[in-house]
Amino acid sequence: MNRPDYHFVHSSFKLNGFHLTEDDLCRIAYSFIKEGEPFERAVGDFLLDWFDKNDYIVMQTSGTTGEPKPIRVEKQAMVNSALATGAFFDLDPGIKVLHCLPTQYVAGKMMLVRAFILGWELDLAEPTSYPLRRADAVYDFSAMVPLQAQHSLDKLHKVKKLILGGAKVSSALAAQLQQIPTEIYETYGMTETITHIAAKRVGEEAFTVLPNINVSEDERHCLVIDAYTLCNEPVVTNDVVKVISDNQFIWLGRYDNVINSGGVKLFPEQIEEKLSAYIDRRFFVKGVPDEELGEKLVLVVEGDAYDIPASVFKKLGKFEKPKEIVFVEKFAETNSGKVIREKSMAVA
Known part of the structure; x- marks a missing residue:
């Protein structure tokens, strides 16, 4: 099957209830930048970057363990990541999705890319600690950080499938989340791998990798990620793991910690x-x-x-x-x- 390129906008894609083409999105971007809320301006900036003449996006690494640094990420690799997410989590065209992450960072950018490529009906919400406070609809899918989930426990049933990233899910929060009917996953990834490359159901021990990704350990017992559709070379991490197979691993902690x-x-x-x-x-x-x-x-x-x-x-x-x-x-x-x-x- 031919993979779509980054200029592709699925015919089922909607933003805030409206079918939009590439040209429409560029017009919306200018409107967001000129008149929108701060979170909408970030969306507008990304849309213009996505549909410009370059085949890459410049992003900042998180800076958790060192100084943040800019890296180039190929747009086609971001498309490949979106396709892998759709296949792994069984996310079909036409599903209703809530986008409540800041678009300045890779996770927020990828929610938009997934929506273009996979044909989602995407609603934008301000990326606050209480993302479901004003949500009236029921959503098929969303992505949050654990703090947002913690503050939304009474409303998470409005999301059928949820992924969590950006920080580890504590055992206390995991216990609360397992009482909710929502299908909830903790993800593993980083800017260098274009957001998540593995996921596990909350409460489970081992992560399972997404399609076209293999994992191994180096001599420090740190995770090595071979993701040829996302990165030109293997990513050697500082995460100490126990690799169960080439597609499953248990995360133990940071080597530098x-x-x-x-x-x-x-x-x-x-x-x-x-x-x-x-x-x-x-x-x-x-x-x-x-x-x-x-x-x-x-x-x-x-x-x-x-x-x-x-x-x-x-x-x-x-x-x-x-x-x-x-x-x-x-x-x-x-x-x-x-x-x-x-x-x-x-x-x-």
Whole structure:
């Protein structure tokens, strides 16, 4: 089957209830930029970039583990990503979809690309923490960050199929989401792989990759992604994983976050998941230099100091319990709201 190119706009595509062609979208883009709300201006900017003469888009990486940097992403690779998402999640032309992510970032851009290519009826909503507050319709599909899902628990039944990305779904949130009839998936991906390349049902352990993607481990046990329809060469990540097969893996944590405390390797993300049900503020755990242990485990909590009872740590293993608790008034974060651990510790 011939793959559509990036100028293709499916005949079933609608934006806010209106059938639109490429020319229509360019006119709408100018209108959004001139008269729209800030989130609509971002949509307008992307539409003009998408339909210009270039065969690529320039995007910024997230900056979670280093300085954000611009990268070129081929538009055809974005089309290929959209097709893979449609096949994996069984998303047919004509479905009604809510777009409530900021279009400045890759996930928001890809919701638009999927709609053009797959023929969705797309409604734009302001990308707030409460995306379903004014939603009257029932949607077949949407994409959110976990915080949006957390603030929409009473209305998520209005979305039949939902994908979550941008941050890990905590065990506490996962337990709440499993009580909702919506089909909900946690995704794995990054700007370099043009949003998600794998997904799992919330509550499951292993991610399954999308079509035309294979995964393996390097010598550090970090994930290597071979996605020939998306990237010209394999993407070597800093995510420590357990690869089950060439299309399934279990995510363990970030290689650059691993703590070696007295010869024991500790994965902060696993410890944080155990604590997430007991600490109602933003927090993370991190290793800091220690003469005896090499690194000691420290719990870093955002906000004013308060007494944290010992019972909070009851589910942690012997080596997982923090040796110290540090309070930081305000965490450093990326433009997309992800906590930058190193910079946050620098102001402690």
